[in-house]
Amino acid sequence: MAEDCDILISGGGVAGLTAAAVLGHAGLSVICVDPFAPVTERDADGSDLRTTAILQSAQALMETAGIWDHLAAHAMPLQVMRIVDAGGEQAEPRVTHDFNASDISERPFGWNLPNWLLRRELVARLKELTNVDFRPGVGTTRLFSRTTEARVSLTEGGPVRCRLVLAADGRQSPMREAAGIGVQTRRYGQKALAFAVTHPIPHQNVSTEIHRTGGPFTLVPLPDHDGAPSSAVVWMEDGPTAQSLYHMDVAAFEKAMSERSCYLMGPLELASRRTIWPIISQTADRLVGERVVLMAEAAHVVPPIGAQGLNMSLADLRCLLDLITNRPDELGNVEMLRSYERQRMPDMRLRVQGIDLLNRASQVHARPLRDLRAMGLDAIYSAAPVRRTLMQMGLGVR
The missing domain is CATH 3.30.9.10 (D-Amino Acid Oxidase, subunit A, domain 2)
Structure with missing residues (x-):
């Protein structure tokens, strides 16, 4: 029997964990899965030693969702x-x-902020939200969608039935592939x-x-x-x-x-x-599928120039949150997803092209x-x- 939630987030990196905290804070029931447990210590094997500059608009989003209290x-x-x-x-x-x-x-x-520390503090914030279920060590496998809902099979446990699948699962996104969305990659x-x-x-x-x-x-x-x-x-x-x-x-x-x-x-x-x-630089051919929306590196990958990577991802999230807030009854429907793509695609392409030129x-x-x-x-x-x-x-x- 399928388990129900409003939003299933595939991906427990910094972007996916932030999305879970922001959408959970907004009152939605969220399940967030990732096949790997986050490494939350600086010197542990596999820790992400990159850092992320949280720019002003991204910081405001985190502050509103109660995340910044953990990071400041x-x-x-x-x-x-x-x-x-x-x-x-x-x-x-x-x-x-x-x-x-x-x-x-x-x-x-x-x-x-160091990325390993971001993960640690985001996980701490998720523990405060009773409507968010973070499941490290669990991945997504299959996607079945129709006009009213999506069903996602997991590597552990039964399937999840939701109104929206949020693919934040990286440049090799399993949910993007399952939705049949292609990418353009530049090396x-x-x-x-x-x-x-x-x-x-x-x-x-x-x-x-x-x-x-x-x-x-x-x-x-x-x-x-x-x-x-x-x-x-x-x-x-x-x-x-x-x-x-x-x-x-x-x-x-x-x-x-x-x-x-x-x-x-x-x-x-x-x-x-x-x-x-x-x-690499990479852009998805589309940002949405039936009951599926792409964000972060599932949607766009850029070289690490100008602190744009995560901040583009949080611009995706801010756009999605605004649409959900203004149209709560339309969560995951065609009109909402078209609005998301219409708003995010031009900015995404402009920034990817600009960073590409700077890198070259x-x-x-x-x-x-x-x-x-x-x-x-x-x-x-x-x-x-x-x-x-x-x-x-x-x-x-x-």
Whole structure:
């Protein structure tokens, strides 16, 4: 016999757990499943050492749903976003532009949090919601939908009958595949390394993105680690180079990453293990199916530039919540899902295309192209109206 709920969420990553908390807080009955239990300790095997910048609009959504109470004490404010071009003969800054949140807001751009900690605190929030049932270690297998409901088979226990299936189950989404929705994927030949470092020069709440070749090297503020200033690093490089860096001994790696950072924070010391993953862009052909809606990486994947990944995902969630709030009797029906796709598809495509262009520019190796990139960055970011518009777009402000 099928178990009933309003919404079944396939996927218990940061986006899926946030969706469960937000929709549960809104009064809906939610079952959230994921085949893997979340790793919620920094140094445990399999922990996600990437960090996420929660931008202003995403923070407001989390605050409304009671999530921010769990996160505020751990969050590091991001007051300045610094873009550096270091594409000359020597690894040193030649163009630097700062985007200060005070130019458009009284609040920081956002707040940085480690992904493993986000999972830990989101799970804690779900335990407070009696109408949310989080089932780690349980995956989805089959989907059967009709105009009034969907039924989802699970790897453990009986099927679930619901009014809406929310696919937040990643770039290889089982529910997207079960709904027959295709994807367009673009590969760059890049990989990204993620790790934490300490450094002698305080970061002063500045997130720094350094462009040279192969992709950006980004330092994002973290709280002090063992009494020293600390940052999270995402280092994007051509695949073979990234793989070599991943396997490099610690001393050689610390020398390489310090040089790549142009010593802007002084010599960097590794403060965690290294993780590595491939860089792609991906967009779903559709964002909805019968009684199914896609969000987060089931819908869109972008390179880690400009803190857009999770914040695009939470824009998906905010749109869905607004539709549910305004049309509670239409949960999961054709009209609601068409509205969701109509609202989210243009913004999704615009941001994916924009980040694709930025990433391609960051990859260039030839000196003339690097010089052209530096001139372009200088011209664009020096114009005050353009700077303001870019900051507002980055924050999701229209």
